[in-house]
Amino acid sequence: MALTPEQKQKVSQWVAAGDNLSAIQSKLSTEFQVSMTYMDVRFLVDDLNLELKDPKPAVNPNDVSKAQPAPDKKAAAPAPAAAGELPEGEEALDEAPLDDEAALAEEGLPPAGASKVTVTLDRVVLIPGAMASGTATFSDGVTAKWIVDQYGRPGFTEVSQPGYRPTPEDAQAFMRELTLAIQGQGY
Numbered sequence: 001m002a003l004t005p006e007q008k009q010k011v012s013q014w015v016a017a018g019d020n021l022s023a024i025q026s027k028l029s030t031e032f033q034v035s036m037t038y039m040d041v042r043f044l045v046d047d048l049n050l051e052l053k054d055p056k057p058a059v060n061p062n063d064v065s066k067a068q069p070a071p072d073k074k075a076a077a078p079a080p081a082a083a084g085e086l087p088e089g090e091e092a093l094d095e096a097p098l099d100d101e102a103a104l105a106e107e108g109l110p111p112a113g114a115s116k117v118t119v120t121l122d123r124v125v126l127i128p129g130a131m132a133s134g135t136a137t138f139s140d141g142v143t144a145k146w147i148v149d150q151y152g153r154p155g156f157t158e159v160s161q162p163g164y165r166p167t168p169e170d171a172q173a174f175m176r177e178l179t180l181a182i183q184g185q186g187y
Contacts, residue, residue: 007032008048015050117170119146119177121185127157132182138170146178154178 028034116139130147145158
């Protein structure tokens, strides 16, 4: 269906105001009684040489690589637990510390000894849905059990200090050590 120049101008205003394709589709239907599929609206916006505005990126609260330190550790909210915690009283079997200095050197990262964060990998993963699991000890002595799920998302299942948030440096060191540990196992 062809739109009039006035209708095209109105669509341009909606795009400039930050409306997404779904909102534009809805407004076309309600204001002009023009029924268009989502794809037709997409083509219309392209034909008018309009560019949709990107919404603000969502912040993932579980992304430890961008974690901000809490102003007061006592007032910090507890970290969300990942699915598949170990049943009470069970411990991970056969933890093996990993150290791959060659991989660190290739990536231009400091040697593992330069970081006070240690990561161990469980030899047997007992958590349903987890690809890998293990423990981490941060520079301030706080320990945590971690998992990486089948989609490659890391998370903590248990932390020895409720509400704990690692420093940004410890979070980066944890992610680096975790990556090396998992790559060392062929994942």
